[in-house]
Amino acid sequence: MSAIRAATVLALWGGAFGEQRASADELLQQLAETGFNAGVRADDAVTAERTGLPGPGSAGAGTIDLLALLRESGTPELLLPVPGDLRGLPPKSTSVIAALDAGAAVLLPAAALLVIPTNGFWRVHDATGPEDGRGNSSAAGSVLEAELALDGAIRTATRRLMVLDIARDSASVREQIAAKMRDAAVPLPPGVRRSCSALLAKAISLQALLEVAQQHQTGAVSRHELGAVDDALRPLAAAVRFGRLAAVAHALVSRSHQEASPHHPAVHKNLNAYE
Template sequence: MAMASATLTIWATAWLNGKAAADDVLDALTTLADRHDVVAADETTAAETELPVAGKYPAPLARLLAALRTRGADAGSLALPAPGDPRGLGGSGALVGAALNAGEASVFAAAGLALVPDSPADDVVRWTVYPHSGDAGEHVGISEAEQALTEAIRASAATLADLDVARERPDAHDALRVRLRRAPSPRWPDGMPGRALRVLQRADEIAAILELAAADEPGGAVSASAARHRANALRPLDTAVRQARRAAVGEAVRLLAQPVTRP
């Protein structure tokens, strides 16, 4: 659900900076799921945000937007943690564990909050609000991330070719097209930078290829050792995809958070 946190981060930032209406945020998120619910992870966070605690009847997404503004949020960031790589997160073990399980989070450091999505039912996204340390985390430049993605693609392809474990799949291109076509296509706010869109699209395409590769284990590997080498070859590509997505969202946030200049 990486697209869920990316979509909320970008649209909420646009709204917080007067670049979008609240209804625009809600409409954009309904392209991902018809219903979005919100709960707080603990009693303290519930009291501070005036949101229901987990286990109680959830609040609508509009209440989350109000809580972000009340707590002084100005811009968000995307966290895409993986085991051994919790970059972009700061806070309790509960937050880190939930974000690792989801593979994503939307962080609003100035508000001291992080939002983790999960899907308790079909066409429902539930956002759980956790306290965050307020550390904005490292900045990932979009040029650096785009270059790293290109280099990871080359390195992974060369390694797999050397290992001779990339099994020929006659249906691979069709499967990839189907996977990309089925992925939700969120709307983006006016002012969304074209470069960020291009990097997000490229990262999505590579992520779809990685998902197909994972579903095709052992991918033509003739031994357990070769399968391990194959997994090791793909791991840097997964890291580069996550970094590219974070950088693309960061670039969009940077531009959307700039003050509106009046003539």
């Protein structure tokens, strides 16, 4: 059960629902498949009063209660906070720690709310910033910038690992990567641009590779070699994060630009490379 996958699904399908490209039933089905089915709960009493959601100590409301928030809250924005980069989060808020722990959150900008998938719940936090109702802008850049960053990071990581002569190409590693890709696949709502679909698929594929590599499923044996692997992969991890943010941020275009991709998970093409 991945908070990053859940937040990606909420941002994409919540945006499609708000633009009437996806039905309430479709949105609820996609949210149910994330595994975060314990309910919806406000993080504090003030947010509970603002939203009408149950607060701390109360039983969670049904996931259907997210629909009213999504309908009136503008385009959802995916956030992937990491230490040193908290863009999009309200400063000096308890939501910062929760979002860092989860690794993902979804900002509902018009409502100044932050939804964080945590321990099976969708927890709703206040996201009021000091001036305009939210924190700083997120780290999402353009699709082209993200593509270039990913391609450059792939080349750099590959070159470093080859120089270290510790890369491993085995059937078991490929199977692990393929399994992680299947688990992380994100079904796309109608209206997603092809370029964003391809970028998200690449980010998901590379995230699976990173997760396997970060478990040191390589030929590295010494502490020095393990550290070298981590150093080689760190820029790629940053580029993968940047790629997912850009893909989701630019996924939905106006109805007059129906450059839509088929209704399929964003991982379909790259999966074959690891099987």
